[in-house]
Amino acid sequence: MQEVSDTRSRIVTATTELFRRRGFNGTSLKEITTAANATTGSLYHFWPGGKDELTAEVLATSGAVYREFFEAMVNDTNNPGQAIADFFAGGSEILESTDFIDPCPIGGVAREVASTHDGLRQAAHAVFDGWIEAAGAFLQRCGLDADEARELGATLVATIEGGFVLARTTRDTAAFTASGRHMQLLIDAALADARTRVG
Amino acid sequence: MQEVSDTRSRIVTATTELFRRRGFNGTSLKEITTAANATTGSLYHFWPGGKDELTAEVLATSGAVYREFFEAMVNDTNNPGQAIADFFAGGSEILESTDFIDPCPIGGVAREVASTHDGLRQAAHAVFDGWIEAAGAFLQRCGLDADEARELGATLVATIEGGFVLARTTRDTAAFTASGRHMQLLIDAALADARTRVG
DNA sequence: GTCAAGCTAGAACGATCGTTCTAGACGACC
DNA sequence: GGTCGTCTAGAACGATCGTTCTAGCTTGAC
Numbered sequence: 001m002q003e004v005s006d007t008r009s010r011i012v013t014a015t016t017e018l019f020r021r022r023g024f025n026g027t028s029l030k031e032i033t034t035a036a037n038a039t040t041g042s043l044y045h046f047w048p049g050g051k052d053e054l055t056a057e058v059l060a061t062s063g064a065v066y067r068e069f070f071e072a073m074v075n076d077t078n079n080p081g082q083a084i085a086d087f088f089a090g091g092s093e094i095l096e097s098t099d100f101i102d103p104c105p106i107g108g109v110a111r112e113v114a115s116t117h118d119g120l121r122q123a124a125h126a127v128f129d130g131w132i133e134a135a136g137a138f139l140q141r142c143g144l145d146a147d148e149a150r151e152l153g154a155t156l157v158a159t160i161e162g163g164f165v166l167a168r169t170t171r172d173t174a175a176f177t178a179s180g181r182h183m184q185l186l187i188d189a190a191l192a193d194a195r196t197r198v199g
Numbered sequence: 200m201q202e203v204s205d206t207r208s209r210i211v212t213a214t215t216e217l218f219r220r221r222g223f224n225g226t227s228l229k230e231i232t233t234a235a236n237a238t239t240g241s242l243y244h245f246w247p248g249g250k251d252e253l254t255a256e257v258l259a260t261s262g263a264v265y266r267e268f269f270e271a272m273v274n275d276t277n278n279p280g281q282a283i284a285d286f287f288a289g290g291s292e293i294l295e296s297t298d299f300i301d302p303c304p305i306g307g308v309a310r311e312v313a314s315t316h317d318g319l320r321q322a323a324h325a326v327f328d329g330w331i332e333a334a335g336a337f338l339q340r341c342g343l344d345a346d347e348a349r350e351l352g353a354t355l356v357a358t359i360e361g362g363f364v365l366a367r368t369t370r371d372t373a374a375f376t377a378s379g380r381h382m383q384l385l386i387d388a389a390l391a392d393a394r395t396r397v398g
Numbered sequence: 399g400t401c402a403a404g405c406t407a408g409a410a411c412g413a414t415c416g417t418t419c420t421a422g423a424c425g426a427c428c
Numbered sequence: 429g430g431t432c433g434t435c436t437a438g439a440a441c442g443a444t445c446g447t448t449c450t451a452g453c454t455t456g457a458c
Contacts, residue, residue, distance in 0.1 A: 005434095005435080007435080007436085021314040021315065022224075022311075022314065022315055023222070023224060023310070023311040023312075024224075024225075025221075025222060025223075025224035025225040025311075026223075026224040026311060026312075026315065028414075028415065028416080029415080029416060029417085030414080030415085030416095038436085039435095039436055039437050039438065040416095040417085040418090040436095040437085040438070041419095041435075041436055041437055041438075042435065042436055042437085044417075044418080045434080045435060045436080046435090050416065050417065051416065051417090099314075100313065100314070101314060102310060102313075102314075107310070107361070107364045108307075108310045108311065110364060110367070110368040111222070111301060111306070111307045111310065111363075111364050111367060111368070112221075112222040112224075112225060112307065112311060113222075113225075114299065114301075114367045114368055115220040115221065115298075115299075115300060115301075115367075116220065116221055116225065121368055121370075124368045125368050125369050125370075128365060128368055128369060129369070132374070151374070151377035151380075151381075152377075152381065154365065154373075154374035154377060154378065155358065155374070155377060155378040155381045157361070157365060157374075158358050158361035158362040158364070158365050158374065158375075158378050159354065159357050159358045159361055159378075160361065161360070161361035161364045161365065162306070162356070162357035162358055162359065162360035162361025162362070162363075162364070163357040163361070164310070164361075165306045165309060165310050165357070165360045165361070166327060166353065166356060166357050166360065168309070168310060168313045168314075169309040169310070169313055169320055169323045169324050169327055170324050170327060170328070171320075171324075174353075175331070175350070175353035175354070175356075175357065176357075178350040178351075178353060178354060179353065179354040179357050179358075181350075182350075182351065182354045182385055185385065185388065186381055186384065186385055189384065189388060204404095204405080206405080206406085227444075227445065227446080228445080228446060228447085229444080229445085229446095237406085238405095238406055238407050238408065239406095239407085239408070239446095239447085239448095240405075240406055240407055240408070240449095241405065241406055241407085243447075243448080244404080244405060244406080245405090249446065249447065250446065250447090
């Protein structure tokens with residue numbers, strides 16, 4: 001027997017993929033169990049709380065994966081603005097090579113359920129806080145003061161999320177890539193400003 | 200009899216409001232007709248194509264309202280960066296005073312259905328194109344060249360949409376307001392750069 | 399008064415929703 | 429070999445989904 005049940009992780013993976021295409025309310029448990037080659041019994045065995053409990057885990061898991069991906073891509077750079085632009089370029093490639101499926105399920109699901117499922121809203125809130133913290137910590141290490149780093153981190157996350165919406169809707173990554181360049185300008189300007197103030 | 204049926208416009212309004220809270224798949228026709236004080240027969244009389252046809256109209260209508268709102272708020276300013284920051288500040292006020300309901304139904308619905316309802320994706324695409332055109336035209340009038348104006352317009356739209364997601368999920372407008380300040384910096388820098396190049 | 403057009407009313411359809419439930423398969427341990 | 433906990437299998441539940449359909453109401457034209 002494996003440490004984490006195969007069926008369990010297949011269900012998480014299938015749910016993540018389906019949420020990326022159809023969102024929360026557009027995805028049925030039948031579609032999930034079929035895609036995961038599992039049964040209703042198994043799903044309710046692992047998540048007695050049903051769809052909501054499974055969704056909360058999917059959000060947390062995807063959130064952690066993205067945070068690690070961001071940190072791996074951005075740490076150990078000596079050109080922060082360029083690193084962010086590269087991150088956006090990577091997003092463009094993923095969008096194009098996956099037929100503009102939503103790159104991540106969190107923002108879409110969060111927007112759908114924020115007014116109706118407060119537990120899921122809070123789960124997504126925790127994920128976004130983690131991302132903003134990661135981006136802020138990175139920018140602070142690059143020389144920004146804590147407040148400015150965190151605010152710029154939040155704008156980064158917002159622009160990425162909104163860029164996903166735009167790219168997915170227009171089936172075009174031009175705007176997303178351009179946003180990466182704009183974020184690069186913003187970071188470079190903030191760093192230059194910080195250096196000036198330090199002297 | 201009025202030029203546009205009362206029932207018809209009540210249904211459009213109710214659908215818009217429900218989409219802002221529950222999204223496309225989370226809103227049923229029964230909820231719509233109940234909220235609009237209308238019947239299924241009326242709904243299918245005005246939109247024989249059913250939910251999809253009604254949704255397409257809701258997207259186009261909301262899109263036009265937002266475009267006009269943006270243009271009214273931003274035209275006749277002599278400080279473009281400040282006008283955009285004001286636009287974000289206005290968004291923050293709306294979010295707080297409406298219990299963080301989605302300020303507009305378009306981005307959320309588009310993200311939900313982009314992979315499953317191509318007609319609706321195209322309707323949302325047209326709306327976003329209109330917004331980017333409006334923002335780009337404004338920035339071009341302020342002195343940016345056409346390409347840079349359009350790209351910056353797209354980043355504005357992306358940051359607004361993503362900011363809505365963040366604010367709605369965290370129930371906090373601090374990040375949204377900060378993003379407005381960042382967009383102001385970006386615009387001021389682009390305008391200064393354009394002035395330098397012109398001489 | 400008759401007629402047609404525009405609109406309303408809501409019952410009924412088959413399909414599908416999330417969830418519950420019972421029955422049994424499998425493996426580890428005594 | 430019997431027993432218990434873990435997991436799988438899928439039928440069944442009531443509720444609700446989007447849509448269709450028939451019947452009737454209202455209004456203005458003739």
